[in-house]
Amino acid sequence: MSIASVFVLIFLILTSVYAFYYIRQSRTVIPVINEVNSNLTATTTSTKPPKTYETTPLLFPRIRWAKMPISVYVVSSNCSAVQVQEVSDAENIWTQKTNGIISFTDSNSPSQADVVVDCLKDSSSIREGRRIIKKVGEGGPSSVYDTGLFNLTTKGKIYLFTSTTGCDRPIIAIHEMGHVIGLDHSDNPSSVMHEYEVCSQEITPEIVNTIESLYSYPAKPDLYFFDASASQKNFYLYLNMTIKNEGLVDSQPTNVSVIANGKEVKSIPLDSIKPAQGYIYSISNLFVSNEVTDLKLVIDPTNQMEELFKSNNMISLTPK
Structure with a gap:
């Protein structure tokens, strides 16, 4: 090996050692x-779900939970036995109507639960023209993050003001659970997500189609x-x-x-x-x-x- 070759070899070795020690x-x-809040909408990135979900109104575009089941804690000290049962019945109805896509499980801790259901005796009233509308419940996501592909719900809250409306199904609890899932009010009076409750309202096929599309993407x-x-x-x-x-x-x-x-x-x-x-x-x-x-x-x-x-x-x- 020539002297020049030796110098080249030494240079390469020293350079490699320098690089090894000085990579930062x-x-x-x-x-x-x-x-997100009520003033924000979802942003898009390099990829996005190709399907359209606007067959029924959503609180945020492409809003969903990451995975099922959703854990629910009911404040039993504030809720009557009837209200506790109505929450359970509403969960079962959502699970049945969505063919198991939406499911729930009980939680023993409000801090660990995904959704907390509380019951209040008094509610505010809203004047609409000559009518006075009394609130019977409130519900919805309390923590939502825009990932770019989805608006991801991580926490929810429900307040029930009325134990029963005289219906054979818990329309109020079903409606508020719908908000927690991410559904907005519907203009369809036959939909359980309509702003004013009627005993005959249902979880419509449009709602089911929207949920099926949203949850067609695995967690x-x-x-x-x-x-x-x-x-x-x-x-x-x-x-x-x-x-x-x-x-x-x-x-x-x-x-x-x-x-x-x-x-x-x-x-x-x-x-x-x-x-x-x-x-x-x-x-x-x-x-x-x-x-x-x-x-x-x-x-x-x-x-x-x-x-x-x-x-x-x-x-x-x-x-x-």
């Missing part, structure tokens, strides 16, 4: 900042690149990426593969990400042996994690 990698957690995560950029200086890459979870449940720990000119040069561990949250990653001084003309970032490159979509797991970049 940072990660920043993106908090849940997109909790899975969906990771995607919200943003990414790359630059190269001499033999070093500088990467910035934002990865978010627009799915329904927490993602599993996985990794992101950095592939330069067809070869993996870095595998980045990726912790579990909650729905509507994300991570910002920054990597500096990532050594590469030549100019990078083809750079790819791949989430879960070995496909170990089930997701709603896999088509958004890769992004191609041209380093600047």
